[in-house]
Amino acid sequence: MSNVVVDASVLIAVITNEPDRDRLIELTLGTTLIAPHSVHWEIGNAFSAMLKRDRITLSQAQNALAAYEQIPIRYVDIEIDRALDIADLFKIYAYDAYLIRCAQKYQTTLLTLDRRLMATAQEAGIRVVEI
Template identity: 55%
Template sequence: MELVADTSTIIAVIANEPEKPLLIAKTQGYDLVAPRSLYWEIGNAFSAMIKRGRITLEQATAAIEIYKQIPIDLLDVDLEQALELVDKHKVYAYDAYMIACALDRGCPLLTLDGGLVYAAKAAGVEVWEAN
């Protein structure tokens, strides 16, 4: 069975956040999928951490190497569907891509993002929270 893993969960695993063991346990036996935008969201998250002085370039580069080892299938999403989700649920595009991916694949969404939990549930997605 497939499971959509959002950016917050991937970052938590890469960065060794306290939720990491639970996230890894929840994903065991599932094929991870995400919208193609995940790649850019990961880059955006680490660039923000560098800019704020939370991590160094070397730490970010090491984290990206860990990210590359995560077996996750990046998928295209229907942009029209995503924009409809933006309009209906007043979410950002990146959240709409996650919701659209879960709807399209008919699978649950794993997230640490409270706002995404609310919008995804409202859109009819089964949500797994890991916090």
């Protein structure tokens, strides 16, 4: 079974039934989903932003979080100093650098819906899954 690094954009798309949901599930069948621990907190931040903008209700957010908790994700450690090197090199936020470092460390593919992250990861030599 191969590993795939997933970011918050992928997880949010799956749990909120966005149009790419079925394709994302298909692409990850038979893989082990891995992510840096920061992705867990990004999920909470995404839902708080949706609540703030009145895009969802608290009940909807809680239901989505229950669905999120059913997704088998292996949260892994990354070296923050190496991630900061990546952030500096590519002039990106640490959260994106954590994902790139995770893919480097575990020598695996990155799955994201974030086009800028996808481009930076490719520039860093990371394989990315095109959606």
